Amino acid sequence: MTATASIHDDDPVGEAIASLGLQGLLTKAAETRRYIEDDGVTYGTGDPKEPLRDWFLDPLPLIMGAEEWAAIERGVRQRTHLLDAILTDSYGERRLLHERIVPAEAILGHAGYFPQADNIRLPGAHQLINSATDLALAGGQWVAYGDRTQAPSGAAYAMANRRIISRVLGDLHRRTDLARMRGFFDIMRQTLTEVAPPTDGPPRAVLLSPGPLSETAFDQAFTATLLGHPLVEAEDLTVRDGRVWLRTSGRLEPVDVVMRRVDADFVDPLELRGDSALGVPGFLEASRRGTVSVVNPIGAGVIENTALTPYLPQVCRALLGEDLLLPSPQTWWCGDRASMRHVLANLQSLVIKPIARGIGVATRFGSDLSNLQADELRAQIQAEPWRWSAQERLDMATEPVVTPDGLSQRATVVRTFAVAHGDDYALLPGGMARVSHDEQSTFISNHAGAPSKDVWVLASPADAVSGAPSDTAVASPGGPGSTGVPGTAPVTRPAPGRPTGTGTVPTPTSPPIDRSGLAFSSPAPRVAQDLFWLGRYSERAEGTARLLRVADDLVEDHAGRTGTPGASALAVVLEAVAQVTGVAPRAPYDPTATGAEAKAVDPLTHLRHLALDGQQRGSVAYAAARAARAAFAVREQMSVETWIAHGRLERTLEEAPEGAELSPLLAQVLESFLALAGIHAESMVRDTTWAFIDTGRRIERAQFTVRLLRHTLGQDRAPIVDGQVTESLLVACESVITHRRRMAAGAGPAGPAAAAFDLVLLDRGNPRSVTYQIDRIAEDLALVPEPSESILEEIAAIWGLLEAADADELEGDGRAHLRTLLDDLEKRLRDLSDAIDKRHFVRRAPARRLPTLWSTTGSGWGA
Template structure:
């Protein structure tokens, strides 16, 4: 579907109905009160779509979000399968007029510049504190102030974000500054990709600013921040890992910037320099965009219990060998206690009035402010200055009289520790709910990137709508609905920063991008799970056909063939068949029951998990196919319906995954590990299948049918028949099947073919030991005497196949121990900090 039609069988009046629902809220509305040029096109599109169009748009957005695998939250667990959920996106964009945005953009640029100067002052001369512009308690008492970062020079506030909301007059105000490890820019781009498809006609007809250029600017700003000695700097994005609630945002942002997504396990510190691990090689890192909170980044100087950081990272920044963005301690700028003093700081540092003010805020360490807060406590949002994660603000109007009294006492006891803020009414915007529009409160997150020339603001952002009109705290974790933000261009061409013309014509060559053990391991297992799921599904398709034909014909050769293939499937999946269970139900369990680790559904679930861990290494198209694959398995029919259509859809999707990676991945280390996983798993499964089926002597009539079934699983039945008719190859069917599926290097399904490709993959990744080992294995397979092995009850064949399978398992075990081995869990002994300067 290319988008929702804006003309057709539409019933006008949806905007009028929305106006009637929104009116009682008496709030500024982004659709109804916006500038005519901004709102009229969207309003006309809504009325043209009608209720049916709105429903279709909402469904299409959900499908595309699902197809792209966009998620928020922590990965699901067996105890709580709902912790990671699909991204909730509304199809209707939030539209902002060019003139309004121009003023807002200037204000954001000023604020970004101001915050950068404040941060530099906090960790150097602290003149703002010495002169009383900002109370020292507000800064030094905030957990975001990192004393170990004191005195570190040479890094600047490079990226940032601000959460904005409208006041009663419709003016934008700051709800919160996001300067430590700001998230959401990747989600903003993902929103645009989807909404531009769903609202394709409106998107084409609207003169709005595109977002892509902002990420070029961000990349240039990050490269500018690298140490000056780096002629061709290497930057990485440091992530807490796949268990981060914004893991999608991090991986997508890394892809947009073209930087590797790394975890602490991927990095090493040598001689004061940060390096990225790649097998036995190290690649120097010059800039780190961190999405790990400051106090978790260096267990040597900060939290000794952190497993997310790199010991010695702060010392590396002191030496100037690496730039960490944003700088350690930038979280102090997220301090709500700074809000009352930013206007004064702006005059002090810039000689200007502050253009973008916060929501009215009071720091209770000031006597006058404390008096006001205590008198109006029931109307304010109150939080501790030193609040940490898990300590939400308190809404005064929601507290009982007892709790209010306790809060007053706490403020009186430690006035410096408390900050109060007036809640903004916030504007509203329409959200598609069911077949109608409903108003929700709006928070807008804006983004910027700053280089040495100043900050550049993304012309757009991440809109979020509260789950209810009464919502005051609007966040993705609280169930907010996301909005794409359209900024009209006003006819002016936007020029983004592009430094390619400033790069030297010739730059020194360096090592290609490294693949860390963590990434290599996940890529390898992606390949294994793809091959495992496909091989198992192909086997189940043959078993399903046999059960359909022979389940009720006990004692026939066909029933014996069915039993042999069910037992082979049980051997490969480790899902035993007791002989009494309904064969159809058993096949269904091997396909779709995730309780069994050998089922196709289990392999697919692990495939998706592994893919999420290295999302930035895969083509975007993979996610559409994986989504289709998951849906196909989720719709596995009941026992009374045939499984074949589902099996065919699963095979089709798995082939699509293989095709996408084969046609989209550069033949570098990443490809070598992923393809190596495919080859090892397929070779292992084929050897095991042959051993379990043809490694056992059976009556000739049964053996003939089993042989054909095995050849069908191995996609070699047509070649076998043609060779038999032409008199080419072994005459005995078992010999022909073993020759085709074990030793034929021209057959892409044979064990020999997999070993040859595995050898090439090891050469590609530079693993000479494994390359030699696979070369030896290939020679052993080529020398295997199939005719002699098939004599005397097939013991020789079964034994030989077992040896080949064990050899492949040995390769897998050595890879796990040597190549994919992670850094040992660090244990840092806490010690008093002695670096930096004494604070004053």
């Protein structure tokens, strides 16, 4: 890392970057933004009313030599051991307090200290399992100015940065020997297994998240993907008989390890914050009993504490018998009277921090305060001095950042990540760098949108031959339902038998692989519901786009041909569009209208509205946005290629030029949905995750087809009009080629309408037919644990209706019978969807805080 004002031009990496020139760097910056969108890398604002924003990443990596990193690694590893020792002591012997090495108020007065967690211990050598330490290069040496131990975030962002920059600077990345990041997550997964309480089978771990609106929702989901563990929310868990269980869509399943991203005071509304909607009643008691291991332990936030900073050198000697390797900024804890006097006298030259992080309490730069603000802060400190500390302001080294005006030098910090590994700690090589917003500022905050940087640690000779897994190997991970889950233990398969002299292949003699216990059998109801609706909304948007494209073609061909069969067919299809989408035009199209009356109706405007208006229920854009929202809610289940398709789809719909032709636009939309369907079909293991997505897709397709049949072939019309309507129906159902071939060969029903009815409703071999959808739904639900009798009865009833249907009845007076059949099918499909919802998507009721009736002034309840 350098404090100079130029790119490193004395090494091959720096020279390669410098050779790009400003235009080349701007191109790389644009590529970086595109990859961020494609990968769905986001950061929240903490405000549920504001949408997630794209992650900020500078294309220039921060480069460290192997020796520099080795020195940092030694210091951070020692510091993490020290923090672990302090955490263990704080909830155990409390030697630091008894021997007055640290004032009691510095620990017991910290908001992150929970007496309820006293003497809770994890199995193994460590209580602090993962941590993050923030470093800055100041005065030529690395300084540790902050720690994250409550629920450390950012390691997955660092991996996402590496994946993106390895593509943006692909050739340079391939030519540079770098220390790899991937092994860090393998170690983390192994460590979670090692800290589990004793179990009968393989330990089962989950990652507890505040939800998809969390600031670091992407980091949580990507971490879950890299580890292969489910991402859960509080409503997915319950405590029964003193242990934690996951509420899957089939049954309760035991949980042995919870890696939490929910702050400790929110995890148990029974013993901690009673108003928390993010916690599980009884969670702390289960931890206390040792039936579940919580990582990091409840109360680990007490060492995320600048009140400890002045005492760390002597604490390190007392607990580790060593001198502290990484210095900290000079720090004054206001709980010490002499320190408080110094802080109050020098307030406007210091950085003032609350010793505990919290909502509404932020770090203040004294130089940025007005005299009134400084006086108010002094009053706050004097009122509760133990809650405040102050540090000297660091003169941080800078790194170049690409801007439209060229390279800009920005103050830079590096967040390092550690995870327990046996008796020691392993570090993520390099970690993640963040930079200030401008050249004058040293304020760096993800919340405020500080850009990040990939950190390249040049590999040592040992790293170069270690066979470490490639970081880019996670370019195509998937969730638990994907064939591309990175980091899962390899499954050993028997080698295929060699052909013998008789030409036969012997049956492998190896025993079958037992995959039971390797994962939870089914997702939680919340997750299952999002997967189901991801399938439904994706199919709804795709089906609507196909129908709109058919309607657009008819408008182009027949809108000006009043009184023709084509105009009549157009009227039927436009009415079907209104009925299927539930969105009626301002004025219906009249195929007999002429003159000003005809010109007053503009079908193309209505169709464009149905394609692009994201606020209109029934539109393609509305369904696409709901599909993306459902996917983001379960992003740990999705292959990362999912976001490329979603990103392209979003850009297509949002950036459509005013007045652009609709048909090419809809073709681009369909390309994206076909890509999504292909990702789901070809990248997911056929398990319950797949089953819920596919079931949603199949129900939606069946309902769409039934409604479309009802409003196209459900009425008797002149044969020539009926023929054109039938052709339009078949195009919308992607079945027209097969229909034409059968008609030419004289196969199937003789009439076009009857043949179409047979093909899109009854043909078991047509992937677009209703019967095909029901067959697939039955197969999907066979993968789901314990389907209810009501679901099986609904499927059987639908099969019965379809088996009794006869395409030849369309001839003559059969249309009334067809309408009745289609109405019955639509009702049965709705009932099937409702039955699936009631069986598999029952959510936990929101917790409510009961009013307190106890009065200390009376003698009992209500007194």
